[in-house]
Amino acid sequence: MSSPSNRIIVGVDVGGTFTDVFFLNEADGTCDVAKVPSTRGDQSIGIREGITSRIADLGQVGTIVHGTTVGTNALLERKGVRTGLITTRGFRDVLEMRRRDRPQTWGLWGHFDPIVPRDLRLEVDERVLADGTVAEELDPEQVREAARTLLERGAQALCIFFINGYANQQNEQKALEAAKQVWPNEHISVASEILPEIREFERGSTASLNAYLQPLVGSYLERLEAGLRDGGFGGEVLIVQSNGGVMSVATARALPVRTALSGPAAGVIAAGYIAESAGFPNVITCDMGGTSFDVSLVADGQSALAAQTSIDFGMIVRTPMIEITTIGAGGGSIASVDRGGLLQVGPESAGSDPGPVCYGLGNDRPTVTDANVVMGRINADRPIGGKLDRLDVEAAKQAIEKHIAKPLGLDVMAAAEAIVRVANARMAGAIRLVSIERGHDPKRFSAMPFGGGGSLHAGALIKEVGLASALVPRYPGVTSALGCVIADMRHDRVQTVNTRLDDLPVETVEAQILDIVGHSESMLGEAGVGFDRIDHIVEFDMLYVGQTHTVTVPVPLQIEAGRTQAGRTGLSRDLIKTSFEDAYKAAFGRLLDGIPMQVMNLRVAVVGRRPKFDLALLAPSAEGQVADAVLGQRNVWQDGDWRDTTIYDRMALPLGARVEGPALLEQADTTIFVDAGLAASVDRFGNLIMERQ
């Protein structure tokens, strides 16, 4: 536990341009933020600079929680290490053959290079059958021989992956022992340890990506910790996982694949907490970047988790991750008119370099940002991001004129508005996808933009999808860093069972659950942080015999941290059955009587709830007048006309202030557009709540 002398908790999120830091001083109840340029070669330098920009003595810091993109970037840019694979004879191409898919429905030009090249995938004689029987014993010498060959060929990390390893780990464990005798480093990933779940491609892909990241993420975390210790830091470093929980550095080094969506997950966690504190338990978070628009659903304060995520074509990571739906509609998304005369926005993007036309860095095709600039919604004299002094409105206008207005027979302003409307419609589609399609009524949800771009479009999304309101947090630009500070510690574990419910050995399964719980709780204990309480979530993936897709079935059990004994959890065949029926009915409407049920996987999550802080810390003063926050007036294009619009300094608006649309609210990290017909008010946490008037 933290002592009074080191009661500062620091959350750090490293983005492409900036490293955001959020400081919470538990001793005096104050908080602070810092923003420094990211250091691309070694992110840990920027992190240290960010922290020391506010706190000279790192000894005052108790915990540093970090959402990292080192793993994400290595995956997207394919910059992991040379990785070798040892697998069952006859199956070295599983990783390359995928699930026999292709990148697009239409067009047959796809290509795929697996991260482990074919000459680094070697086979050994061994075989486990689906029921766990060892049909062929492993010869350790073959493994040593293969490992030596891989080393000769330059492999720096190793993955051991055998067919049906989920059903019996014996051969993989023997192979691990043999490989260790030869392998010069700790970077060995064993598939059944990382994911003891049926489906060879998904398991092999996840395990090999883990190996691919291990040396990179490991050495990064080592540098980070060493640098912080040099500066006098004596506390704990925690890493945000893709499931939104945090883990220790030791766990992150063993399971780096769990950091694949570390950064975005922290943002969603913060958004959920901010919104729930403000009385909005149902929100859809919207993160608009240069090339994409990411949405995620939080219902009743809980983030939806996806069982697997495709990082890129053929790059599957199967570990629970905050479900984030991405569409290609960011500020840099390019607008065009196709040969059929249809206006398109995205998915092609100018990104941040060269970026929108108005950046003047060489792109001449209009983007969403260009349309916003032309309509006066983005202040050309005060660009966000800090790289440029001002934006070139005239160039943006010309680009829209040439590429959109002329082909569509519109004037340039109508064309700019059309681009934004189509972009809004695409974003609305993404929101519909995560809400209506999952059975949620958007009227019960609020949009919560974070990051730089989303706040301009939030008002339109209220109108387009019929959302109840929008909530813009006080510091949208540092949401992810704030999320780091409040994220819980969480460990997920899956085990394939694959047995009919009628034949399920309930006592054995209960013992398995308690075993996993014990293991995960000791991982929590080793992390050196305090928890308010520990929660246990037990779920089964189940189906009717004959189906192939499962439904997730939460089973309410009585488990007390460190104290539950076998026979006391309440697990029974009947409980599993009724829980399945509830879950199935909720998903598909009707049950299928007479068909037996199958239990495919067991999932256990152990969550250490970390103490939360009172967001009222962030609130502005109640003193002051709305009029004092007015920066001036500007013409802003809306609904087919220029309208005189008041510009406010968002940070100067006092608690309880109310502003009616149309209005523009500017702050350092974003611009908020309050459409006509909407009104925005400042709540007691400093959030801006936008609603219909």
Added chain:
Amino acid sequence: MSPDTGKVETQPMDPVTLAVLKGRLEQIADEMDATLFRSAFNPIIAEAHDASHGLYHAETGETLVQGKSGLPVFVGAMSFAVKAVIDRAAKAGGVSQGDVYIFNDPYEGGTHLSDFKLVRPFFRDGKLFCYLASVGHWHDVGGNVPGNYNPVATECFQEGMLIPPVKLYDKGEFRPDIVEILKSNSRLPGSLYGDLNGQINALELGDQRLNALLDDYGAETVAQGLAELKARAGQLMRSFIADLPDGTYSADDFLDNDGITDSPLQIGLDIRIEGDRMMLDFARTSPACAGPVNISRSTAIASCYVALKHVFRDVPANAGVLEPIDFNIPIESLLSVSAPKPVGGYTETILRVIDVIFVALSQAAPDMVNGCAYGTINALSLAGHRADGRRWVMFSFFGGGHGGNPEGDGLNHGNAPISTATIPPLEILEAAYPVQFTQWALRPDSGGPGTQRGGNGAIYEIKLLEKNADVFLFGERGKYAPPGVLDGESAAFNKFTYEQDDGPHEPPMVSKMVGIKLTTGQKVRLETPGGGGYGSPLQRDPDLVAEDVRLGYVTSAAARDRYACIVDESGELDRPGTIVLRQEVASQ
């Protein structure tokens, strides 16, 4: 107010509303797809996505909107299915609100008996607005062979039950007797019942979502939007065709056999491009055959649609794609049969139709096409009884390579161009059935040589763990390999073998197996073709050839014989020797 897709509106719709509507409509069809995939029982729908959903025109049945994740070939075929219902209902006084029709008649609705189509009229304010439809490939619909790929069928009656368009719901009232008939005709009634429920749910969902959309925009606006989307797809398609040089472009390809007589069947195509119209003339095509590789006219048109959409991929998926296309498909040819000619193996024939379109178009549009994909569905059915008497049927499609293309080498181990199907994990198959895979690997030298090489096909070897099983395997490309384009070479042949007490065998019909008996420990082996090459292999960068040898995609022998590159087994390139050899080959 129904979406009149026939006429171009005098007052065009504003482009913004149109773009927004397009997204909303596609989302409805996508969501119907997703609902069925999640709740389906059989892996052919749940994993392989052999299903489709969409919105169809109230009078013509033309495709208005189609889901993106469904089986591509259904995009064209479903409009015929809806039209079949429209015609059938017209004779009985028309459709009513609450009706849902069900049928699988392939001569009216396209494809084959395994595909059950549900068609539901959508009414708005008491008037027919459009149709919603759902199609899914059921696990077993009776007939002689479990899984319904009967390589020796000579009549559709040997392939499965044939249900004409009948009402599953009559004015909202469910008819359980229909379901009883269906279930009594299947080896796997539980699976059938589950899939049927999934399709009903998908239609119900589509109905709700479309109503919500009409609430937001009004029926008139949506109808106008639908008409305009079709007109624009047609306009886009015409502009692409107009870019191609006028002329006649021909290609011929062959099926190995019809499963009954081992003699080839020709598919001959002349593409005539004139201005912004394109004629697909199949006059040089073999007459209908005795076996199951015939297709109906509607299926033939649907497969042309698939080929054109792969080449002109930016054109939206609706009936407008076909608007500038004319067809000549001789009646009672292989591509236009009527009942009771068997059609169960339709996949092979439509893949061949797609291949001849690629090869013919490569002459007119070299930058837009690719070498042919592996060109066969490889439908494998292994069936038997367990020790306790329970029947088991393992049924799955096996993949191959895609063709080389202007952007690069073809994809290794892809899915067929007519589908978006994924293959089930072998661990799932081993957990569900008494089989053990002994190999699941890429097949070296199976991709066609080219400047851009065809992707490799696969080797799948399966050992039986139970006492007895029958093997049925339906494939093609055993004697006519997938061709390359623009001097790219053909991929490897499809090769099937099976093991019996006296050793390994090849099936008499090369690419088809019928009721082969296996006992414990015996194996069946599929070695599938890759894709065809793109451009001459003599133009391929020798360093890339050497790299292919080093990684084992191409053997050293093939590097010499087919690329004129001298590369040793380890991938070391003999550069001077290669220059000499290539000069020699070029001068021959």
